[in-house]
Amino acid sequence: MDATMIRKDFPTLERHVHGRPLVYLDSAATSQKPRAVLEAMQRYYEDANANVHRGVHALAEEATELYEGARARIARFVGADPRGIVFTKNATEAFNILAYSYARHRLGPGDVLLATEMEHHANLVPWQLAQAEAGFDLRYVPVTPGGELDLEAFEAEVATGRVALFAVTAMSNVVGTINPVADLAAAVKAANRDALVVVDGAQSVPHLPTDLVALGADMLCFSGHKMLGPTGVGVLAGDPEILEAMPPFLGGGEMIANVTLEGATFNEVPYKFEAGTPPVAEVVGLGAAVDYLERLGMAEVRAHEVALLEAVLPALEGIDGVSVHGPTDPARRGAAVSFAIEGLHPHDIGTIMDREGVAVRAGHHCAKPLVRKLGSVATTRASFYLYNTLEEIPALVDAVETTKRFFDR
Amino acid sequence: MSMDDLYHEIILDHYKSPRHRASELEGAQVSVHHSNPLCGDELDLRLRVADGAIEDLAFDGDGCSISMASASAMGQAVVGRELGDAEDLAEAFRLMMHGEGHKREDDLADGIAFEGVAKFPVRVKCALLGWMALLDAIESYRGGDGRGSRDD
Structure with missing residues (x-):
């Protein structure tokens, strides 16, 4: 290279x-962004601009193809099922979906949500907000003076069997530490089969080869703009079955199957979590960024x-x-x-x-x-x-x- | 626009030899904590008020040269002033930092050295940190004083 x-x-x-x-x-x-990304977005607006999933005309079909094509390539890039790729506005929103639609509903008194002292505020504050409503215990794996996770303290936390959600960054945005996520995930699952492992990939996905299964992550949150893509698009990548069982986060168009004045039924994943017109050009740009990274x-x-x-x-x-x-x-x-x-x-x-x-x-x-x-x-x-x-x-x-x-x- | 506009000699002097910097202040009636959420600067300010005037103050904190030096220069400029007068001086400093005018230049004393910081928008908040803490401390003091009066 x-x-x-x-x-x-x-x-x-x-x-x-x-x-x-x-x-x-x-x-x-x-x-920074390579020309390939900027040009892909420009081309989309000049050639195929239309709303996605909504039209029968040629442009609408082309826009949908570009949007869904990017989803498939981004899914492959991180080893995920395309049904488990939810486009958000940034990594922060991805964490908020999990805090709102998972932690708030599935965790309660007696459960532990284990995070670490190494986390970005995006992987801390949403859990704190959920904790105030759901009443679970929010605990943290300490960080050593050398900037690494205290693994003994981690093991002691996990040994209680109460950890229902483990949230950890794959790579620190401050000190660069690469955490042994696969080992940590395995330890969490061994102590509690039903625990959810949430990984912050905002720093790791742009810089390291990433595979959801190898990481042992149920959910991976990352943002487009740190990996050569545009701002305004992030990704929640995860197990589609877990996503399917979660209630929606934002309500509106696109995320519904049927709506009456009395209520609504919801679309399947990932659309259930993509209410409203999505950031089509940004997703196209992120797709081009992933192509660029894969070429290298x-x-x-x-x-x-x-x-x-x-x-x-x-x-x-x-x-x-x-x-x-x-x-x-x-x-x-x-x-x-x-x-x-x-x-x-x-x-x-x-x-x-x-x-x-x-x-x-x-x-x-x-x-x-x-x-x-x-x-x-x-x-x-x-x-x-x-x-x-x-x-x-x-x-x-x-x-x-x-x-x-x-x-x- | 040069580095010397930002890091004026007087600013570096206050940074290296801060005035009114201490972690305690005997007889202080009010203590406030301010931080700059953007960069993490932290500042504590303690005031001792007598006869409606700032008899003494002490600041302490962890921050950049601009924020710490500005708090130091502020201390020099406001000790001995009546509360309302100190508030007015804080407003004059704020206007200068936003490039909206020059008032009470002599009263600002060394504070005038921070004029050049106005050319560095991301650093304006640093220069204002001590002054914003001062306004907050005066308001807290008045709040406490007000309740005291009602008890009388």
Whole structure:
């Protein structure tokens, strides 16, 4: 895989900011988009724009084919049944469907919903809202100072046999940790056959080969915009039988089988969870993104990022006063690299680095409990993707050095 | 628009040697906690009020140079002022940060060094954090004071 060639597919990467070539290291927040995705969306609007599943005319049929074709390819990309692919507006909405239509109905007093301290707010707050209504216990697997799950504490929680839903991220958006999801899922199921395993794939699906069955996940939530696709579309991928047994989330058009003034019966999955006109162009764009990733090969994408990590981790650690959060072994982590510069606040670091053309994220990354656990209120995060090159790492190091000098004066 | 507009010498001085920064304040009647949900900055502010004026204040927190330095400069500018006067000064600072005018420049003292922050929209909230906490603290104080009066 040649990242230098790949970069030519991404118009934004040709940009300069503050007079310098852009070094985009914020892909964990959102990725840049290749022309293939932008063109697929443009083509859809120019050639086939129509509402889906509703018309008998040619354009309506073509739009439906494009929409459902993308669903099939996205399903294959994560090893899911197309009937179990629900399009949402983002990963957050996918979690909210599960909190509202599963946790609120299926869990109650005496049940434990086990999450972890590593989670993004999207995989925390919906459960908290459901807990307030359903009265189950919400418990968390602690995170070690090294940014990994405390597996002993996990085993103790699971051993109670009360865990009815386990929610875990496959890859931390802050410290990059890759969790042993398949092992964790197996342990949860061994203690309680009926437990639901919900996996946050927002960071893992864009960066790692993903297979729902191999993960042991009943449900996988991810977003389109972090994997080369557009904003406005996310995915809830899961077991269609479990989805079928869940009550609807949003009501409206498309999700019904029949409606009278007295009530309604509901469409089959996945349509039951896709009320209203869906984000057709965005789904078409996400389909093109998946095609792009498959052409490169996810194993190749991962190998490229491991090579970047092997260079960037020692480069950052080698700077006086800089420490990297999370696992040090590239094999155990993804390419979201949070670091600290002694005595400096991430907000200040991010501002100075931006002036050097290096785009990083500063803040709590929507994972306040985790960042607290790391002993901080914020981190600076450089996150890499398939279009980043080894040549960009010296630019990152220079920007960090410049930042240190600026505040040392 | 340069880095020196944002990180004025006076700001860096307040950041490195903060004034009125302490985790306690003897005789404080009111304590408020503010945070910036965007970046996670946290700030505690304690006030001691006597005869309707701010006799002393103390801030503490974990935040960027802009938020901490601004709270430090704010302390210098408002200690000794009557509550209503301090509120008016907070409004003058807010207007300056939104590029909507220059009022009471002399009274803002070192606070005027934050003028350049207005050119960096994502950092305006940082500069305002201490001042927003001050307004909240004054309101809390008045609330408590009001109830006290009714008891009398």
